[in-house]
Amino acid sequence: MTSAPDRFRSRLLPDTAPLWSSRDFRLVWSSGAVTLFGSIFTMTAVPLQIAELTGSPWAVGAVGAVELVPALVFGLYGGVLADRADRRAVALVSEVALAVLSALLLANALLGTPAAWPLYVAAGLAAALQGIQQPSVEAMVPRLVPPDQLVAAGALLSLRWSVGGVVGPAAAGLVIATAGVPAAFLVDLATFLLSIALLARVRPVPSARDAGKPRLGEFVDGVRYAARRPDLIGTYLADLAATVFALPTALFPFLADDLDATWALGLLYSAGAVGSLLAATTGGWTERVHRHGRMVLLSAALVGAATAAAAFAPGLGAVLLCLIVAGGAHWLGDTFRSAIWNQSVPDELRGRAAGLEMLIGSAGPALGDLRAGGLAARQGIRAALRTGGLLCFGSAAVLAAAIPALWRYDQRAHLGTHHPTHHPAHRPAHRPAHRVDPAEEPAP
Template identity: 85%
Template sequence: MSALLARLLPNTAPWRDSRDFRLTWTSGTVTMLGSIFTMTAIPLQIAHLTSSPLAVGAVGAVELVPAVLFGLYGGVLADRADRRTVALVTEVALAALSALLLANALLGTPAVWPLYAAAGVAAALQGIQQPSLDAMIPRLVPHEQLVAAGALLSLRGSIATVAAPAAAGLLIAGAGVPAAFLVDLATFLVSIALLARVRPVPSERDAESPQLGEFVEGARYAARRPDLVGTYLADLAATVFALPTALFPFLAQELDAVWALGLLYSSAAVGSLLAAATGGWTERVHRHGRLVLLSVALVGAATATAAVAPGLWAVLLCLTVAGAAHWIGDTFRSAIWNQSIPDELRGRAAGLEMLIGSAGPALGDLRAGGLAARQGILAALRTGGLLCLGSAAVLPAAFPALWRYDQRAHGREPSPAESTP
């Protein structure tokens, strides 16, 4: 039994061996915990002030354009500037944004437009920050520990999204929305202090002023690799079609369980946490592409089943399974990206990955909110799941290179020239 448990538990070697990975991991955990308080508070405020599913879903549309524009620049910046510095400066700016949200919430009647403005500005700042954070990781841990590092980063996100939504719901119910923004601000201050202790991670390229046109080089590299393109489309299929968070305030009403809103938000994270806590097996899998594609199928099936599940607890179980499947897909996508993309392109590749990661949920919220407004909450949930499942059937045939991907062929980073099929 102890041997089996050891094989299932995640490998903590990156956390033990690398001081800077440990600081970055902890900083990100603290930031995520606080940010989820804000992510819970904003849709609740909009739902309360507008009573419109479409208005809640529109938050994703507001985030999309800044995420695209600034994510492009953030990827280029990560290949030119010190990645730690970029992460630290944007973290300070995000803390200031939380302070402004707190000020708006303390008004007698909070205005709606600052909520959308804050969502857009936060998306822009995260677009600049995330490529640098992602591109730092292969510089902080050895190549052979990248899968383990990716699993630990996923575990971090799972811990935050399990603990924070329910806590945020209870805090908002007891102390009001301003308390959620205050918690977010406090966690940013802690995160800033931790990031400041990370050693610089300078670019290996000449320190010229970054030009947005340089992103094209990274995009061309990705386009020459159908296995990478397949991972991006798999991510989009799972998030555009089967990540229905915009529906949760209204799904809770549909289920006559408004008290369970926090559980709906955290259910997918519970699945992710369970998968991450038993994710030691991921280091023994070599066909990473197959796990990416199979995870999309499982996400779609679980989401579609949630639409016909008999009652709250069955819905929560389906969403938990979907969360576990999302974790599997995220872990193996991250492994493919980190193992096979050269460092001189990693910032721009991370920018592209961040764009996909931002665009998917944003488009998914808009799709789910618009469809729910026309056909109802459960129809939007069911249709999204079936579309995701259908995508999982098409992707292996469209991108056989992803289905065949074997991490044993990527013991070292290929050059851009070597990446051409």
């Protein structure tokens, strides 16, 4: 008989069933965790090296501009490619190319006088490669786990990001401080090699469509499909509301000054990741929630309320608490949005849906930085926080009223829908019932 503490833990802790039921999901999850950890080292080292070489804040900020256009353009193409090619092959080839870029950054850092221009070239190429890779990786997940484990799989993927966001920057800072910038690139290269070895063991995930040369114009089909789905459009708009209005990272250096706590800038940056990690490690209850659309909207409202509350917080501790709550709410929204996309979008369109999601995910934070910075320049830091939070909260309320299909969305109407069956040749001769691998068995 299960004890009360065990039942409590099972309801609270994340459901790890996808990791044990699917060998391929386990490999993909592990590969992404390793890559993320190493990539954070490079994401930390590149701005620092540019600052050391140029001494210009503008030169450091220009990295984001160099990355944005390739991420958007190749994210669109990556979505089309994910619906045409073997998704595992796209992810693997992209990972190899990213490893080559990491090796080039290491070689440049080891020069007597490193050049700055390779850092910009590498940043742009890496953004393009990630734009190609990410839709295939995201569209692959629903092929690796059964429909009733998609929420748990999304939570595990979010947990990976949350842990990386907390641990990675601290580890990268320590390595760079003690061993220098080249050591950070060396760590990234080593993690890429391990990630490639893991991805190489994943079975092929061929496209459900006829093979053919992908065309960027095919992305329009994905947009047309989304336009016919008000609930899907609502998830995109809720994501935009949260990132454009209530993701105030551009304000953190000035907020630290306003709080007379410049030493706590790192805490402000990591507070959201701490909130995500706390939500992820106590998110076992999410798999028992069926009305995912309602949770997307409520999460956006909570993000807005927490951000607005930060504007009224009297001291550093209260501000950090508000940002932690906002980070946890962001995690909830991302988890349930991912479940809606994975459960209800047809497999032959999943890549393009992921490309559209990546387009919005890239544009939202960039627009949010512009909004927050411009408003803060005119009205002050606290006003920018307050206005953004209230706009996010109001947007969630408007979306709930304007898009009833999203508010009523129930996952039980979609379980099993659009989940592709696999070729009979992939079926094993025998496998214990409690360890069935959905990458090999036909979906229920």
